[in-house]
Amino acid sequence: MIEVEDLFKVFGSKTAVKGISFTVKDGEIYGLLGPNGSGKSTTLRILAGIIPPTRGKVLVEGVNVAENPLEVKRITGYIPETPLLYESLTPMEFFSFVGSIREVPRAELEERVSRLVKAFGIEEYLGELIGTLSFGTQQKVSIIAGLLHDPKALILDEAINGLDPKSARIMKELLNRFKEEGKSIVFSTHILAVAEALCDRVGIIYNGEIIAEGTPEQLKEFVHEESLEDVFLKLTESQEEVSSLVRALREAF
């Protein structure tokens, strides 16, 4: 269970997150859906204990993020937007490193690594330096590294975007398994189809605020629109803006 209450994050003169509240129940997939710069990554980094909140309460499995970020890091798996890896280690060495820091028992680690590696089909790259791998393969390494300790809560920042269709499918399968096991899962995306296909509930985040929340169906009903895309554009009031931008672009070229 993840509970976020009136969360604020201020960077200097910029307020990136302005009083967000939401709850992710056990066995639920919650999607933060919003355009670039709306505060998704900032929120998720706070949830993962990486940066402290300026104000507000965040509990991950009952652990307060502001008071005990280390414990939060222990029980959550965080998969960043762009893979952050040691380029001069091999994937296997990186898994060993992360496993050692997280103090995962050997048998468990071996079992999990071998299964995940097979699932994502990266066996042949295990002995090569991460810096030489393609972006997609690096993303897979990053995802596996975030799952090594069988986290109770999962935080994924746009983690599905860079994957090929097969791996995206596997990722969905995996998330559904985790859901059945009762894990709480939050993920962010700016791609509507992804949110529609995966989430139990969606929070639409715009300019640091959640402006609407509900199941994908509820949201559609609420504004009587056909697709979530229209819901999204309507809620963020940018339909007008977008079409005028498109016009401007046409004129420019």
Next chain:
Amino acid sequence: MEWEIVNVLYREITYKRLKANPQLSMDWNKFMKAFKRSGSLKRTLLSQSALFFFLSLTLVPGVYYVKNPSGSAVIYASYCMLPLIMALYGTAVTAQYAVSLGLFEPLLSLPVRVGGKYLSVMLLITQLPSVLFLLAPAVALSLKLGPAAGVLGFAWALMGTMLGHTLGLLIYDRFGKASGGKFSGLKTAFKAFGILLVMSLFYGLNYLQRYVASHYETLKGVFERYSVVYPFSVSTVEKPLLSLGLLAVYGLVIGVVYVSTVRRLWRRISEGTATERRGGKARLSLHSPALALALKDFKIATRNTALLTGLLMPVVVIIPSLAGALKSGSRDSALGFVLAVGWTSTIAIDAVLKIDGRAFEVLHSLPLNLRAFLRGKLITMTAVPVTAGLLAVLGLSLRNPSSLKVLPLALLLPVATAGTTLTIFYWGIGEVALPQTTWKKMLLALFANGLIIGATAGLWYVEWSLSLPFMLLVDALLLWHLNR
């Protein structure tokens, strides 16, 4: 425009370095203040120049109050080692670091012709203040040996910086990539050995040249008293024409190597840092968090010869003193080596803090506390000096078994100096972070370690067995402090 690019690059590297320090990156106001302070190239250069000039005043008496004028030249020449080492070290390590931070990525897609020069100029400019270390001694030299000697002396110091910088670029260009392959361990060992060899060859040339002098009657007049190898060559300032000639030769050779290296450099930069495949078997191996951190550091460093050079440098600079120790074979020579390694390994902190590069963020998403992190860095910092000290003491004990008495110190002293250095660099930092390497902190660490080493040496001469409990006490205190 060129200056603009260098300025932007400098701002960027400062920004990224400060950003890696959560102490700052979490507090916007503090961050901006620190960034304004060190993000301006001009301002940094000014303050560093002032610092180095101030330090250079302390070197004046050494040059000025020597009876024999040749003595002044020789002493000045020995000071000239400093700009060479600083430029070599700074270039090799920082080039690696800058590229690993992705500093040049925005430039890569732009139509710049000799892009490598930006890296070179940025590094060179930041290293120039260290030449001022020799300004006051050069003035003293001109008072002793005439203005020509002073001007030439300073020109030699500049040449030393250029030499170190060029060698640093060469090392980065040749070895500045992650390596691998089946025999990667062996290959890296060879490479490291190669670097050590090249460095010692540099000194070896000096002996070779004497040999040449005794065999070629015609050259004798020139080579008898003066060496052609930097920094020994600097003592030629007594004979301005000869010195000028040598300088010209140096300038020419360095110039040619520099230009060709900078041309090649851009390819190395655009390829990034990891280009070779490693292959081989892949196995999981679990360790305690601290050891896992240190092992990770070693893996990265040994795949990256520029970083490796940074770690080995402290040992390399005192290799000549080891040669002396081997010759005399006395027990004190083993002590001298161990003390010297303990002291010079202080500067390895810079390389140790740069190993993680951009991937330092990884550590933030892991449940890692500062204690385990510092324990890991302590292992990384002590590994090289402890190994070097143990090898040297064991080697020397073959000649003089009483050298073995130094063995415990070879183990304990690096822990003390590395512990002190980490304590100083992490003063007031409460979480996993990478503090900046500032001259202030570096000098403070060198000074503090100098005190510890002085006390150890003092106790040794009073009664050798006393140094042991002292060392244990210092180690225990530091370990307790770092584990707090």
